[in-house]
Amino acid sequence: xxxxxxxxxxxxxxxxxxxxxxxxxxxxxxxxxxxxxxxxxxxxxxxxxxxxxxxxxxxxxxxxxxxxxxxxxxxxxxxxxxxxxxxxxxxxxxxxxxxxxxxxxxxxxxxxxxxxxxxxxxxxxxxxxxxxxxxxxxxxxxxxxxxxxxxxxxxxxxxxxxxxxxxxxxxxxxxxxxxxxxxxxxxxxxxxxxxxxxxxxxxxxxxxxxxxxxxxxxxxxxxxxxxxxxxxxxxxxxxxxxxxxxxxxxxxxxxxxxxxxxxxx
Numbered sequence: 001x002x003x004x005x006x007x008x009x010x011x012x013x014x015x016x017x018x019x020x021x022x023x024x025x026x027x028x029x030x031x032x033x034x035x036x037x038x039x040x041x042x043x044x045x046x047x048x049x050x051x052x053x054x055x056x057x058x059x060x061x062x063x064x065x066x067x068x069x070x071x072x073x074x075x076x077x078x079x080x081x082x083x084x085x086x087x088x089x090x091x092x093x094x095x096x097x098x099x100x101x102x103x104x105x106x107x108x109x110x111x112x113x114x115x116x117x118x119x120x121x122x123x124x125x126x127x128x129x130x131x132x133x134x135x136x137x138x139x140x141x142x143x144x145x146x147x148x149x150x151x152x153x154x155x156x157x158x159x160x161x162x163x164x165x166x167x168x169x170x171x172x173x174x175x176x177x178x179x180x181x182x183x184x185x186x187x188x189x190x191x192x193x194x195x196x197x198x199x200x201x202x203x204x205x206x207x208x209x210x211x212x213x214x215x216x217x218x219x220x221x222x223x224x225x226x227x228x229x230x231x232x233x234x235x236x237x238x239x240x241x242x243x244x245x246x247x248x249x250x251x252x253x254x255x256x257x258x259x260x261x262x263x264x265x
Contacts, residue, residue: 002229007049010254011028012254013236014062017065018065020065020069023043025065028051039060052090056091058075061073061075072084073104076101081104103196107178113153115127116128116129123166127139128180144182145163159177164195169192171193172187185223194208195209195237200216206240207238210234212228232250236250
């Protein structure tokens with residue numbers, strides 16, 4: 001069953017993750033064209049929403065639960081990585097190699113991994129970044145990293161990310177080991193704009209497509225059947241919730257969605 005939660009403090013939501021406090025945390029990128037009202041949101045499993053704004057939050061994109069008990073997020077406009085405590089205290093980290101960061105996730109190596117979308121207009125310099133809890137940044141580039149959006153820690157001990165190359169209309173799921181070795185799995189042009197990705201309770205990777213669908217891929221790279229519902233509207237971020245469901249952000253109708261296990265194809 002799909003449920004939806006709406007409210008004034010949910011505005012163009014993107015990333016979402018289960019937090020250390022038993023709630024879901026998400027990013028509100030804000031209102032175009034300047035996105036000056038971006039914020040970090042928190043929603044309880046019962047649907048009660050709180051909101052955090054202020055300095056250090058600039059068009060936030062992805063969000064992840066860090067190994068330090070805090071939430072880490074990417075600032076798409078500020079070219080920085082942010083950190084927010086469960087109490088709402090924000091810190092910021094910058095580096096020359098952080099270039100339009102999008103997704104972020106805690107990796108199996110105790111660090112945070114994130115995607116750099118790259119430089120307009122062709123985004124040919126996209127990369128995968130890594131930041132330690134102390135704020136030290138590393139960067140990985142090369143074939144198989146093309147217009148990376150979101151990133152997830154897989155059940156196989158690797159990092160998985162979505163590639164949507166707008167120059168060639170090629171969509172793929174990428175995989176990078178903690179040592180930086182990249183593999184690429186082509187999905188095809190029938191899916192448009194792959195966005196969020198997360199490890200699901202079924203041992204597979206779940207990812208979102210802007211054609212109003214949510215799909216899965218196995219750790220071996222085999223694409224499974226997808227899920228389409230009228231309440232899925234241009235989904236972006238996706239995360240496994242503490243209730244066993246998959247929670248996702250609908251940018252098409254500014255809502256938070258949830259898929260229960262009964263919906264799994």
